[in-house]
Amino acid sequence: MTLLGGVVFGLALAAPPGPMNAVIAEESVLRGWHAGFRAGLGAMIADLAFLGLAIVGLVTVVRDNPNVETVMLAVGGLLMLYFAVGAVDDAQTFVGDDPGDGNGFWKAFLLALTNPYQVVFWLTVGVGLLEPGRLDVLAPLPVVGPSLAERVVVQTGHPVLLVGLFAGIVLWITSFPAALVGARERVERLAPAVAWLSALVLAGFGGLFLVEAVGRL
16 A cells, blocks of 8 residues: 555656646657656656755755755746747747757756755655655645545655655656657647647746745845
8 A cells, every 4th residue: 555655646746737747748749758758757866866865854955045945946947948948949840750859858857956846845745755654645636635635545654655656756757758649649730739838838937936036035
C-alpha cells in the first residue's frame, strides 16, 4: 500500500498543468516522445536535487532568507518568458517532425530549479515524507481533495514511499509524451496548437512570478 500510495502521490505531483508540463507537451508534439521524456527527466532530476537538499537541511535557506525566494521568482519568471518566446517561434516555424533541438531537458531543469514553490513543497510536504507519520495522499489535491480524503493513507518515513513517488513521476513523464505523440499523429494541427498553448502557459506563469517578485521589493 505504501508503494502504491507513493505512485499515486507522484502522479498527483507531476500531472497538474503548469510550466513543466507545458515544456513536456511542447517538446513531445514538436520533437517526439524522446524529447518529451527528456524534458520530464529534467524536472524529475531537479526534484531529486531538492530531495537531497531537504535531507541535509539546505532547502531551509529559502525559508530563512526571503530575498532568495524573491530572486528565484524573478529569475524563474524571466526564464519562463524567454522560453515562451521560443515556443512561439517553434509554433510559427513548425513544418514537420523535429524542427531543431529544443533543449527540453535543460528548459525543465532550469525552470524547476528556479521555482520557489517547488522548493517550498520539498521544504514542507517533502520533508514530511522523510519523517515517520501518516500521509493522506489525495487530500491536498485542489478542488477534489476534500472529497477524496482518507481514501489513500500511507505511512511516511519509509524509503518505499519515496521509491513509489518517483516511480509515479516516471510513469507520468513516459505516458504523457506518448499520449501527446499519439494524438499528434491523428490531428495534423495539434503540434503548433500545443506549442502556442505552451507559450501562453509559460508567459502567464512568467508574468505572475515577475509581478510577485516586484511586489516583494
